[in-house]
Amino acid sequence: MTAETLFPLVPWVVLIPLAGILINLLAGRALGERGVGLVASLAALGSFAVSVLLAVGLAQQPEGQSLLLARWMSIGSLNVDWAFRVDTLSVTMMLVVSGVGTLIHIYSIGYMHDDTRHNGDPARFRRFFLYLNLFIAAMMVLVSADNYLMMFVGWEGVGLCSYLLIGFWFEKGEAGLGNARAAKKAFVVNRIGDLGFLIAMFTMFWAFGSLSFGEVLPRAAEAAPAVLLAITLFFLLAVTGKSAQLPLFTWLPDAMAGPTPVSALIHAATMVTAGVYLVARSLPIFAAAPAAQSAVLWVGALTALFAATIAVAQTDIKRVLAFSTISQLGFMVAAVGMGAVVAGMFHLITHAFFKALLFLGAGSVILGMERGHERHAQAHDGHHGGFDPQDMRFMGGLRSRMPVTFWVYLIGGLALAGVAPLSGFFSKDEILAAAEQVSPAVFVVLLIAALLTAFYVARQLALVFFGQGRSEAARAATESSPVITVPLGILAALAAVGGALNLPGSHLLGDWLHHTVEPLVEAGFNPLTAGIALVIALAGLGLGWLLYGRSPLTRAEEPDPLAVRLKGLFTWLRRKWYVDEIYNALFVTPYTRLSQMLAGPVDQGLIDGVVNGAGGMARLLGNLGRSLQNGYVRSYALIMLVGVALIFTFLLAR
């Protein structure tokens, strides 16, 4: 098999998941739950297999290739094709998306079997896998596109899937609206970012006359600096939307309303990293606009710190992970902002492993809590009001009840904290090493964020797994089935040894990506930085252990030890610095008021009057025309004759 025969397979990374959708759509009812799950998982696996074949091809011909599938549109000078880009950067993303995606598909078979029954609608099992396959297809379009417009198709496609899956239980949540509202929030906030993408594309077409990577990127430096600044800053807006950076990060915590596999796949491992991929892909443009580069860098660094501070005060097991995701995305965005593409992509990959692991582990914990809750309720025939299986205050002591989940969660947590030799240590260290070369201020900010990361990891581990169970559910929780624990085990292995991808000295990933993008900053291994990072991580873990692990909470009502020490500040952290409230007061409320004003007097009075008037006028004319249509052949012939007479009068009068 040579590269020439392997590269043309690339459309299949999109087509196989689409085929999965088609099969499940047409035959899903006949296939049953097992069949649906199997077809969907095989579709994701097929996509992964094709990605592996592409990687094999790239090993022989690392410079890659662009493959035209079909002409899309050709209007004037605008020519856009359905074309795929096979190079080391895109194939790396494909491998991550389909690889992690496949594991999460398998996990979902077990998870959604239980989840649909807890929520009382097993018929939605098939719908979940249709959406999940659609997501894989859209994400593959995003990462395999050869031009920005096709990338935008994928960008919007994953946004749609995100919306559909956040609101998967759209009739559930607070007041029966909570989940639907969370989905809407994600959609609207993302739309702001997407507008940035669109404007960036318009500007790019105006400046370069093309949207294809092959034509724009090599000529990036030719455009005027102001134009480049506009393109890059609007791209940055798109990145802050999709990758949940300051100031558009607010949708991601709410997105945890979706089922846990969705949080793992879409809102941790893959979709939210699309912004990082966008910057990495567009690096030549960013490199030509240094001001935009430092903007990206600082947005990433500040987000990393800001989200980490919030994460330390959350009580919902998934929300901690959500803010941790925002914070880690901040690390990646900062890295690609510096131009340290390899470090950013490295962290993207390891983060996909350990954060997917943590989310799926959290899902296993939630299922265990729910099983415990049900067992207890059956045994005592009692009903517990207001039970929240995601609240860490009701957990505790799960280490002995769910040993497998505990061990894999521990590995994921330590990788996230950056403890050597787990994968997170190496990738985070590369980012820190690059930051140290570029800007000492950023380096310090990221170090503090890393300290807080280790702290909230320790806090979470202690609250969930150590001490004693603080509710009947926690005391009765049981381990999950193998369909859930086996994917967890695989991910744990990847999270543990993922650092091998780019070990200091071997630089496998670095050499691989060099064929496509030339990093501006070479993030080498710096023993001193690595030492500092490790000390910081251990310090954070130790601090967390001191507060939460040494004398564990015994009752759910006990105040958080951190709250006792920080007092008012803790409330600020727990309420996420009141950002949601500020946005509501600044944008949402005035906008709603304006809408009400426009909807009431302006629309119903003025505009409806005009429109109804025009509509009435049109109907009047239509009725007039209809009255000419009286059914008599002689009048029809007369109408024709009048027409002919008019034409000839006109022609002769000229």
Place this chain on the structure above:
Amino acid sequence: MSINDFLAILPVLVVLVTGVLVMVADVFLPEGRKGIAALLSGLGLAAGLGAALAAVPSTGTAFAGMVVADGFSLFLDALFAAVGLVGIGLAYDYFKRMRLQRGEYYTLLLFSIGGMMLMGHANDLVMFFLALELLSIPLYILSGFFRARLASQEAALKYFLLGAFSSGFVLYGIAMVFGGTASINLEGIVAAVRDGSANLTFLLVGAALLVVGFAFKVSAVPFHAWTPDVYEGAPSPLTGFMSSATKAAGFAALIRLLLVVFPALGENLAPVVSGLAALTMIAGNLIALVQTNIKRLLAYSSIAHAGYLLIGLVAVNSSAAGDAVAAMLFYLVGYAIANLGAWSVVVAAEQAEGRGLELEDYSGLGRKYPWLGVAMLVFMLSFIGVPLTLGFWGKLYLFRVALESGLFGLAVIGIAASLVSAYYYLRVVVYMFFRDGEGVARRDVWLNLIAIGSAAAVVLMALVPGDLLQVAAQAVLRVP
């Protein structure tokens, strides 16, 4: 005459010969086995389609200059054969259900298709007339196919009388052109204009009369009055076929005449065609607003779409002529697919004695038959020209041609008219999905296949409009 002459119009011959065969075979087919006639016709059309796709456009003429076989005519051959195939699919179950399964239907349909194909090949004014009559006369008969139904008889008679009237204009136009140039062959006419021996006044009068005659066939306002009555009275499968194919045949004649034969008259004819376009778009869409019968609604919709297409016709004498023809062919294909699909839903929903054709009868249909409902939604969106459908690209290309050739006003009217059309198209969707009702539809495999296949084509082909436009752009006309 050599073998090459016959090869040039092979698709036409295949279809016409099949028509004769079906007519003979029909005599021997026992009552109740008339489905075989449909099968035979389908095979003949498939063969015709294959012949059209396999043929290589030639630069010369055949039969002593009477016909051409250029890319344009071969493109249309394929279109007519494909539309005919779908037309048979529409008819097969319908006539069985209405207890009117007869072989003549398919014979006459094939003759009409042969006439349409010939229209694309015509290179001589007499050929144009022959093709026009060959395509029209079977349609007159077929419109009255429900012999027992008064509306059907009325439709046939009206269509015949007004059709004869319009044929008169065509014939008179041919005479005038002959008077002006002493030739009825397109090459002779072009040569006469070129060397200055032509009488331009006669030529102009003749050309205007020809435009009027064919404007009748494409139902341009004010030559449209027959359309709603005939479309309503004729059997639904025929209307579906007719509204897709006859329009294309009429435009085939108009494009060849205006582009090849009368470019010198462009300055005089363009305002006339512009006026027709504007009037057709406005009147078609406005009167459609107040229709309550689905067949009449689709009839006015068909008039409205002729209006958009006429914009392209105005542009064929501008510098953007190539783009204009490609855009029109593209639009015709997109319209044919969506239109046939929409008519398949109409045929499925129609009940005995012509019931089930009011919009009220569509209440709740979409929720009861989700596949048909979603398909109909796709067709309506495509008619409006909403993105992600073929109709969007069709309108985009047409309006762009309009802007390129400076027809700013027509483009604005077209966009405004599309906006108005959303009201009546979406009303169908509202009835199907948001009203409660007892609507019932026929579950027939061919109808479902046509509806779903067309909907899929409308959406999937919209993903690669560039490729389709490329094909249309290669369908060039032979210019003597």
